[in-house]
């Protein structure tokens with residue numbers, strides 16, 4: 127049962143990022159958008175930002191002050207500590223820009239979150255940085271469990287890696303039809319934790 131290798135996304139899986147983004151859009155631009163109505167992964171669409179607003183918004187929300195204040199998602203940290211204690215290898219794979227590394231590490235330290243690795247991968251084709259690993263660089267890996275909120279990344283992982291993929295339910299992935307895929311939808315960390323406990327098989 128022990129020694130699983132687990133891929134975990136950070137934003138909207140470990141950290142309540144998009145709820146904070148909705149608040150920031152209200153504060154910066156007066157946008158009154160409800161989290162539950164954010165049905166697009168594209169913030170330009172879900173927060174109704176024009177190109178100029180989007181650019182300044184993205185700069186602001188990658189500032190250390192914003193990242194530092196993100197709330198952890200309920201039961202996530204406690205679950206990771208249990209996994210760490212039972213010998214699992216926790217690999218954090220984020221789509222944040224590498225410039226946010228220090229703020230990200232500080233957030234993880236402040237919350238005492240255990241992990242073995244932290245990678246910055248241009249999962250969404252957003253960074254325009256040739257030196258950054260891309261989604262395609264994850265092909266061929268295997269994880270016993272992978273947890274994502276991006277439907278696109280979840281599908282990519284299920285098709286191109288040997289991983290059991292959990293899609294963390296969020297308004298922007300609800301129209302994703304998972305029938306015919308091996309991806310399971312999970313609604314909270316208690317469910318993720320239960321899933322990990324039930325499945326004693328590993329790929330290795």
Ligand SMILES: [Mg+2]
Nearest residue numbers: 135137138275
């Ligand atoms: Mg995410």
